[in-house]
Amino acid sequence: MSSQSITTDSSARQPSLLDATCENFVYDVAEIAPTMATELGLVGHDGELQDFSPDYWDAIADRIRDLIADVDALNDGTDESDDEDDFDEVDHVTAAIIRDRLGLQLEIHHQGEYLRLLNNIESPVQTIRDCFSLMNPDNIDAIESRLSKVPQSLQGYRESLAEAASQGNVAAHRQIDAVVSQCEELADEGSLLEDLGLEHDAAAVAGAKEAFAEMADWLSTELSPLAPHDDAFGRERYAMFSEYYIGHKVDLDEAYEWGLDRLREIVAKQKELTRLLYDDDCPIRVAYRRLNEEPRYLLKGTDELQAWMEKMSKRTIAELDGSQFTIPDEIKVLECRIDPAGSGGIFYTPPADDFSRPGTMWWSVPKGQEVFHTWQELSTVFHEGVPGHHLQLGITLTERDNLNLWRRAVNWNSGHGEGWALYAEQLMDEFGHLQDPGCQMGMLDSQRLRAARVVLDIGVHLGKKVPEGTGIWDASYAKAFLRDNTAMDEVNLSFELDRYLGLAGQAPSYALGQRAWENLRDDALAEGQTLVGFHDRALKLGSMPMDLLRNEVLNS
Structure with a gap:
């Protein structure tokens, strides 16, 4: 498969049916996960906040399944005698990335990993905390609205953690202790929630701080007693991640x-x-x-x-x-x-x-x-x-x-x-x-x-x-x-x-990943590509598994 059409005449390519399907997917997920909309700069969702409940995770998974089904249906309708709706080279790469990346995401969901998701860097507490730093500080109404939804969001998160715990799936003590500390910092005087442009004693600020205090208490008293002390994920779980x-x-x-x-x-x-x-x-x-x-x-x-x-x-x-x-x-x-x-x-x-x-x-x-x-x-x-x-x-x-x-x-x-x-x-x-x-x-x-x-x-x-x-x-x-x-x-x-x-x-x-990039670079130079040309071409293709990138960059 060649990436030549991707890198030489960008103005010649028109958005495909698959592109439109992917765009619709993003906007649909932005409705379900407003913090993602904030990350992307999509307007209209900054006052909202997802609740991280089991229903939330199921909704994300259902929309992913629909996208994969749409990709398969579009691909089945594509053949060499078809019309302009055929997959082009870009579409084939897009479809391969979707099946690989989102297929694995569905597997992680199926294993219940999102329900038990709790760690010190990339789980709902950090998502809620960090989304405010990307918001427009002049949009006080949106900040206040999102802050007012923090209690509901954390309640939904507790529902997910409780459901996972009922199946024996609880994060290790170390992670719970770290998140408890983070929640306590957000609840205490001097919390970063006090520096978002509202008065320190505004109802939305006070309610969000209280919600984080309740979250810390629940993690300490309800979840922590069920937590294992062993940090190891084990070979099977580890291989999936x-x-x-x-x-x-x-x-x-x-x-x-x-x-x-x-x-x-x-x-x-x-x-x-x-x-x-x-x-x-x-x-x-x-x-x-x-x-x-x-x-x-x-x-x-x-x-x-x-x-x-x-x-x-x-x-x-x-x-x-x-x-x-x-x-x-x-x-x-x-x-x-x-x-x-x-x-x-x-x-x-x-x-x-x-x-x-x-x-x-x-x-x-x-x-x-x-x-x-x-x-x-x-x-x-x-x-x-x-x-x-x-x-x-x-x-x-x-x-x-x-x-x-x-x-x-x-x-x-x-x-x-x-x-x-x-x-x-x-x-x-x-x-x-x-x-x-x-x-x-x-x-x-x-x-x-x-x-x-x-x-x-x-x-x-x-x-x-x-x-x-x-x-x-x-x-x-x-x-x-x-x-x-x-x-x-x-x-x-x-x-x-x-x-x-x-x-x-x-x-x-x-x-x-660095090892894979170095190996790919060496192979590209060996077939006559320049270093600047290799870098420009590879980066324009966007993120994808390195095996797919290798197919696109070499022998083109």
């Missing part, structure tokens, strides 16, 4: 061994760098400490951090545009903000589909953290910004003439997306933007963390023997292993560990 996040079935035992080999390779490079930096054989962790003490890498306070993020983003966009990538005008601005949630994560939110809201890099600084080190964080700016997620997702959004709304703004495969962002960090070293040895150490620290996550994630959830062979992976060993393999501070490290243990299969998608 691994395929969903990575985009294809993975030999988990091979991936585990590859992660260990990759770690050894990175550590060897870091040891070489320590000798270059300090002309001695100091341990890597000592080199981290010395780098942290160097004034040239030091930022104090979130104002300095935000200004530095903006400066580096602007510089990178200017330097890469036209030389290494073709950067559309619509995404030459990247907003950099401090996330009020203070969870410890660093993340990116894409522009609205019409670019009325810019792409944004968020730094969620934990309370009390006032010092930041640029040697360690520069690669993160590349990962979240350009040439990472901002370039990747921004280019896809500009492909309005070729990709329907679902493909350009909704569909997301972590192996493709996070793999690209980690690949982008490595690219910046290859492009010569990390000539400073300290920043090279930071990039290798980032690469080392992602390799360690492959080993940790598979090791814990599959109950494998630890590398030393003296015991079985558990949370205690995992924390020590993580501490040994990152320069991350303790607050962020604890958050990240909870994330891996509660979002099984996602963390390895970064390094394994």
Whole structure:
């Protein structure tokens, strides 16, 4: 299958029946899940909030089934003697992505995983909390309306968790404790809900805060006593999530061994760098400490951090545009903000589909953290910004003439997306933007963390023997292993560990996705493609499992 028609004459392609079907699907799901509409910048839903009840999850699944049935019906009606309603090359790719991605989503629903969904980073409490940061702060009526629906939303969520618990499916204690803390922060004085533009004592604010307090109490008293202490998902559950996040079935035992080999390779490079930096054989962790003490890498306070993020983003966009990538005008601005949630994560939110809201890099600084080190964080700016997620997702959004709304703004495969962002960090070293040895150490620290996550994630959830062979992976060993393999501070490290243990299969998608991107790049160059041409072509196709992307990019 060729992607030639996708990349050469975009104006010649008219939207197909499948494109219209996908667009209708997005608008229907936006009615069911208003927070998704906010993420996409679709108007008319900002005052609404889904309730996360069993009926909500069933409604999403029913609409997915209808879409897959429509795809099959349209495909059955397509043959070579048919008329203009035939699937073209873009449609065939769209249909393959839908069957793969949404088929797996239905399987996850069938297994009851959405009913039990609770973790510290990607479950309903965080969805409710974070959706307000993407809303127009001038639309006070919509903010007030959505806030007023928080109690109903959390009540529906409790119904789902209770139904899952009745079947013996409850998240681990660690995840419940983390979400209880998040709910308590949202209920306490100084809650970020007080900074949305309404008066602190407004009824909607008070009602939402009280609802989060009730949620924390319910989780503590009703759900926590039913929760297991074992964090492991087990091989069968893990394999399902691994395929969903990575985009294809993975030999988990091979991936585990590859992660260990990759770690050894990175550590060897870091040891070489320590000798270059300090002309001695100091341990890597000592080199981290010395780098942290160097004034040239030091930022104090979130104002300095935000200004530095903006400066580096602007510089990178200017330097890469036209030389290494073709950067559309619509995404030459990247907003950099401090996330009020203070969870410890660093993340990116894409522009609205019409670019009325810019792409944004968020730094969620934990309370009390006032010092930041640029040697360690520069690669993160590349990962979240350009040439990472901002370039990747921004280019896809500009492909309005070729990709329907679902493909350009909704569909997301972590192996493709996070793999690209980690690949982008490595690219910046290859492009010569990390000539400073300290920043090279930071990039290798980032690469080392992602390799360690492959080993940790598979090791814990599959109950494998630890590398030393003296015991079985558990949370205690995992924390020590993580501490040994990152320069991350303790607050962020604890958050990240909870994330891996509660979002099984996602963390390895970064390094394994990067491996897939590097293999695809090498094969594309071997058949005569240029690096700039390969990147432009691949990114214009949007997110998809890497096996599908390989079919589109090679031999065309």
